[in-house]
Amino acid sequence: MAQHKTLKxxxxxxxxxxxxxxxxxxxxxxxxxxxGLGRAFSGSAAVAEDASxxxxxxxxxxxxxxxxxxxxxxxxxxESDFNNDGSTMPPAFGGLGGTNISxxxxxxxxxxxxxxxxxAHRLNDTMVAGIGVNAPFGLVxxxxxxxxxxYHAIKSDLMTININPSFAFKANEKLxxxxxxxxxxxDLELTNAVDxxxxxxxxxxxxxxxxxxxxxxxxxxxxxxxDGKAKLTAxxxxxGYNLGxxxxxxxxxxxxxxxxxxxxxxxxxxxxxxxPNNAAVQTVAGAIGLTDASITGDVDLPESASFSLHHQIxxxxxxxxxxxxxxxxxxxxxxxxxxxxxxxxNSVKDEKWDNNMxxxxxxxxxxxxxxxxxxxxxxxxxxxxxxxxTPRIPDEDRKWIAVGASYKYSENxxxxxxxxHIFLSAPSLADESDLDTPPASYTLSGDYDASVDILGxxxxxxxx
Numbered sequence: 412m413a414q415h416k417t418l419k420x421x422x423x424x425x426x427x428x429x430x431x432x433x434x435x436x437x438x439x440x441x442x443x444x445x446x447g448l449g450r451a452f453s454g455s456a457a458v459a460e461d462a463s464x465x466x467x468x469x470x471x472x473x474x475x476x477x478x479x480x481x482x483x484x485x486x487x488x489x490e491s492d493f494n495n496d497g498s499t500m501p502p503a504f505g506g507l508g509g510t511n512i513s514x515x516x517x518x519x520x521x522x523x524x525x526x527x528x529x530x531a532h533r534l535n536d537t538m539v540a541g542i543g544v545n546a547p548f549g550l551v552x553x554x555x556x557x558x559x560x561x562y563h564a565i566k567s568d569l570m571t572i573n574i575n576p577s578f579a580f581k582a583n584e585k586l587x588x589x590x591x592x593x594x595x596x597x598d599l600e601l602t603n604a605v606d607x608x609x610x611x612x613x614x615x616x617x618x619x620x621x622x623x624x625x626x627x628x629x630x631x632x633x634x635x636x637x638d639g640k641a642k643l644t645a646x647x648x649x650x651g652y653n654l655g656x657x658x659x660x661x662x663x664x665x666x667x668x669x670x671x672x673x674x675x676x677x678x679x680x681x682x683x684x685x686x687p688n689n690a691a692v693q694t695v696a697g698a699i700g701l702t703d704a705s706i707t708g709d710v711d712l713p714e715s716a717s718f719s720l721h722h723q724i725x726x727x728x729x730x731x732x733x734x735x736x737x738x739x740x741x742x743x744x745x746x747x748x749x750x751x752x753x754x755x756x757n758s759v760k761d762e763k764w765d766n767n768m769x770x771x772x773x774x775x776x777x778x779x780x781x782x783x784x785x786x787x788x789x790x791x792x793x794x795x796x797x798x799x800x801t802p803r804i805p806d807e808d809r810k811w812i813a814v815g816a817s818y819k820y821s822e823n824x825x826x827x828x829x830x831x832h833i834f835l836s837a838p839s840l841a842d843e844s845d846l847d848t849p850p851a852s853y854t855l856s857g858d859y860d861a862s863v864d865i866l867g868x869x870x871x872x873x874x875x
Contacts, residue, residue: 438569438804439715439737442485442525443467443545445869448829449815450773451787454731457657457667457719458775461827461871462529465543465577467717468655468669469589472531472539472579481529483827483869489520489861491552491805495559496857500609500634512853513635514559519552519802520863536581543575547595547671548712552803556640561604562853564803565640568600575653585659593653595674595712598646601803605684605701606853607692608637614695624698631691639687639696643756645680645706663723673714673741682706682749682756704749704756713738732772739764739794764794771811785815785829797839805838805859815867825871833863 442448444463447455458464459471462481493516500510531541553566572595579589614620614628631637651674657667683703686696696702719733742764749756773787789811795804815829838859843852 438548438550440525440546440549440571442487442865442867443527443543443547445483445485445827445829445867446785446815446817448485448831448865448867449785449787449813449827450731450775451771451789451811451813451831452733453771453773453787453789454719454721454733456655456669456717456733457665457721458731459657459721462531462541463527463543465529465531465541465575465591466527466545466547466653468657468667468719469541469577469579469591469653470587470655470657470667470669472541472577472589473537473581473587474657475531475533475539478533478874479529479531479871480874481869481871483527483867485525485527485865485867487523487525487863487865489523489550489552489863490518491520492516492518492860493558493560493802493805494857494860498559498853498855498857500606500853501613510634512559512562512855514557514561516857517554517558517560519554519564521551521553523550525549538578538580541577541579543573543577543591545573545575546571547573547593548597554802556604559857560802560855561638562606563801563855564601564603566600566602567803570598572596577653579655587657587659589655591653593651593671593674594648595650595676596646596648597676597678597712599644599678599680601643603641605639605641606634606637607639607687607689607696607701608632609634610699610701611637611692611695614699620698624695627691628695631689631695637687637689637692639692640685641682641756642685643680643682643706645678645708647676647678649674649676651712665721667717667719667721669717669719671715673738674712676710676712677707678710679705679707700751700753700755702751702754704751704754706747706749706756708748711741713741727777729775730773731775733770735769735771737767737769737794740766742794761799763796763799765796767792767794773813781819783817783819785813785817787811787813789813800838800840802840802855805840805861807836807838807861809836809863810834822875823873825873827867827869827871829865829867831863831865833865835859835861835863837861 443466456468459474464471527545574594577591611628612632651672655669715737717735771789795806813831
């Protein structure tokens with residue numbers, strides 16, 4: 412099933428996982444190093460500037476001269492203002508079919524704070540051990556309860572915690588090798604509105620439904636007047652690994668390869684409906700399967716690989732670059748499973764993501780013994796095609812521009828800061844809702860004004 416494996420997730424799972432007004436393409440978080448942030452993460456597998464190399468390439472641990480601890484915070488503010496362009500209700504709602512959905516556009520981007528921690532310990536002249544704690548996937552997006560796309564998405568909250576013990580050694584004077592384990596926890600919450608008045612309207616007009624049920628449904632058949640909510644929660648622990656090598660081609664130039672494996676999660680949780688306090692609505696909801704249920708599913712968080720180059724031009728200037736690949740093509744569809752086959756939580760939604768590439772180039776300037784400055788640019792392809800874009804992941808190609816600096820406060824203490832602005836091509840969508848009130852979908856049409864700002868701060872301690 413490899414590349415085209417079905418992703419069986421809880422009701423709008425990973426496709427909804429996060430709004431990708433985020434950090435890396437898809438729903439990846441590349442913000443694992445503040446020094447890297449200042450270079451737009453260009454050449455991160457080869458730079459090996461501090462203990463955050465544990466994430467990007469564990470082989471880089473052999474380039475650290477002392478035991479080191481680094482801890483950082485990344486403040487990430489996505490903007491994703493949605494401009495509505497004729498979003499409509501299902502045609503099946505009799506004379507109301509095709510009527511515009513009430514509500515306005517909204518900004519679903521919320522401030523995210525992504526922490527990370529790394530510690531490197533030199534065992535001897537050739538071997539170094541380390542541990543990192545970070546969040547390689549995740550984001551929170553939350554729209555207003557009454558926005559025009561509420562039947563597609565309100566809140567999408569994915570949190571990952573990744574514990575990454577690592578080990579590196581020098582095979583010879585030119586070659587360093589490293590590997591690590593990744594113990595990963597995933598916690599997911601997804602919500603969206605449910606048009607129970609629309610469910611009544613569809614049921615009242617369904618000639619195959621029992622006459623008594625149609626009569627009850629007719630008393631509450633007022634689309635958009637009796638909204639409730641669906642909430643899905645699920646979590647799981649799993650594991651994977653990462654590998655890396657660095658080859659010191661000359662005294663000034665090194666090249667690196669790094670690989671992070673896929674991590675397969677089997678999520679378990681529950682889906683709950685908040686049904687309006689209306690006897691007719693509650694009768695219809697129970698009859699057509701809009702009821703609480705346990706949910707399970709499988710998802711592969713994708714593998715990635717990077718090729719990086721670092722060249723020391725002179726004592727002050729260094730240039731670095733990289734090409735990275737992520738296998739997002741694993742994410743082909745979204746299938747939701749519950750024990751009851753009649754429950755409306757069971758659904759399949761096509762995602763059909765593509766593999767993506769990222770390209771970056773950066774510079775480092777050692778101004779003095781105290782100050783180091785960085786800059787970089789990058790281009791990150793989206794894995795999402797126009798046809799399958801959703802309001803939970805309105806992803807598009809992104810262009811990075813970044814600056815950063817480090818101040819060596821003392822022999823033991825260095826403070827790092829970085830800032831990045833990400834320009835996104837304007838994402839547009841014409842999406843059909845994934846959790847439908849039968850028998851048809853709501854269509855959300857429009858586009859986004861989107862960008863991302865990231866500010867990172869980090870403190871490094873050297874144990875001399």
